Amino acid sequence: MPELAEVEYFKRVWEPAEGSKVIGASANLDKRIFRDIDNDEFPNCLIGTHFEQSLRSGKQLCFLFSSTHWLGLHMGMTGRLKLSDDRSEDFKYDYLTLFLEGHRRLVFQDPRLFGKVLYHNSRKAPKWWSCLPGELTSDSFTYEQMDAYLSRRPKSVIKSLLLDQGGFPGIGNWMADEILWRSRIAPFVRVGDIGTQKRKELFQKIKEVCFDALAVIADGWKRPPNEWLFNHRWKDKGICPKTNKELVREKIGGRTACWSPTWQTYR
Numbered sequence: 001m002p003e004l005a006e007v008e009y010f011k012r013v014w015e016p017a018e019g020s021k022v023i024g025a026s027a028n029l030d031k032r033i034f035r036d037i038d039n040d041e042f043p044n045c046l047i048g049t050h051f052e053q054s055l056r057s058g059k060q061l062c063f064l065f066s067s068t069h070w071l072g073l074h075m076g077m078t079g080r081l082k083l084s085d086d087r088s089e090d091f092k093y094d095y096l097t098l099f100l101e102g103h104r105r106l107v108f109q110d111p112r113l114f115g116k117v118l119y120h121n122s123r124k125a126p127k128w129w130s131c132l133p134g135e136l137t138s139d140s141f142t143y144e145q146m147d148a149y150l151s152r153r154p155k156s157v158i159k160s161l162l163l164d165q166g167g168f169p170g171i172g173n174w175m176a177d178e179i180l181w182r183s184r185i186a187p188f189v190r191v192g193d194i195g196t197q198k199r200k201e202l203f204q205k206i207k208e209v210c211f212d213a214l215a216v217i218a219d220g221w222k223r224p225p226n227e228w229l230f231n232h233r234w235k236d237k238g239i240c241p242k243t244n245k246e247l248v249r250e251k252i253g254g255r256t257a258c259w260s261p262t263w264q265t266y267r
Contacts, residue, residue, distance in 0.1 A: 002075045003059065004136070004170030005213035009221055010081040011056045014063065014106055017083055018054060022046050022065065024099030031095050033076075033115050042119050045069065046098060051106070057132040058169025068123050076114030082107040133169045136210045143203045150199065154192025160253035161191055162206075170210065174230060177258050179209045181229040185266045187257040198266055233258035 002010070025043035027034065039045060049066035056062075061073040073079065082094075084105050096108040096117060108117070120126035134140035149167045162168050162176040171179070180187050182205040185198065194202065216222045224230040229247075232238040238247040240260035249258045 001059075001077045001172055002079070003172035003175050003213070004210060005217035006221075007059050007061060007075055007170070008056050008214055008218035010075065010079075011054045011061055012218065013081045013083055014051075015054045017100055017104060017106060018051055020051050020100040020102065020104065022049050022051065022098050023101055026097045026099075027117075028095045032113050033095060033110055033117050036116060037119055039119055039121065043096065043098070045119075045121065046071070051098075051100070055129075057129070057135065058165060059172070060129070060132060062129050068121055070118075070120040070122075070126050070129060072116075072118030072120070072126070072128060073108060074116040074118075076110060076112070076116070078112040079108065079110040079115035082109065133166060136168060136170055136206060137214070141207075143200060146203050146206070147199055150191045150194070154190065156191045157187070157253055158185060158189050158191055158194065159187035159255070159257050163253075163255065168206070171206075173255055173257075174233065175209055175213060177233055178229050179205045181260060181264060182209065183266070184264050186261075186264045187252050187259050189267055194266075229258070229260075 025046050027043045029037070046065055046069055049069050051063065051065055052067065053064040055064065059075065061075070063071045063073070065071065084107060085103065093109040093111045094107045095110060098106040100106065118126070118128055120128070150161070153161055159176055159180060162171050162179060163173070177187070179202070183198070183202045185194065185202065216224050227241055229241065232241060232247060236249055238258065239245070240247050240263050243260060243262040245260065245262040247258050247260050249256055251257070
């Protein structure tokens, strides 16, 4: 599933079209990604509007049209965005298309239909956008905030808790593994067993991984350097770039975790 940086990448795909006027729209409304749309005029209600702003919060995207039309996109596992300069080009799985002046179009694709499209018409931001937690890269995400969040869940496994979007918006499976690997914390450690000094290090690594991911992946989906865990975590018998020992892949809290027993010694 796309995480913070991948979603930021897709936001930037549509950004160059900001300022454009929507002159046509189409959507396959029978698909389940539109299950929360309750406006009978959608997507035609966007025709005649101007694409004003591209926004991201955690794993969520929002695009604002003419100050009152809020288009929310959850990418799911396979969602992706396209900006086409050729209206004659056909895209597979293009379930939502907005046609723009200048023969361009904004396309939302989702082959496995695990994503979601949201819509709201008001000058006031919808609750599904305004109620999202603050960005991990912002000053509003502080050590004190994280520490309090952890302290309320002492029995939780740290890997599972890092995936909780209520506390760590934008973090997904690979980012959680990367954070714990850089912090040298085993993924199965109970939150209540993590001391103050290690929590401070964890906070620093959360910030570091978020900024690193945005700098590399969001900027053109570049390949992360081999010094990260990222390139070594996807297959069995990967090698830890710190110790040159074999990595372990196992299910923790229903998700596959990849970690280095010889490196992540905080247990």
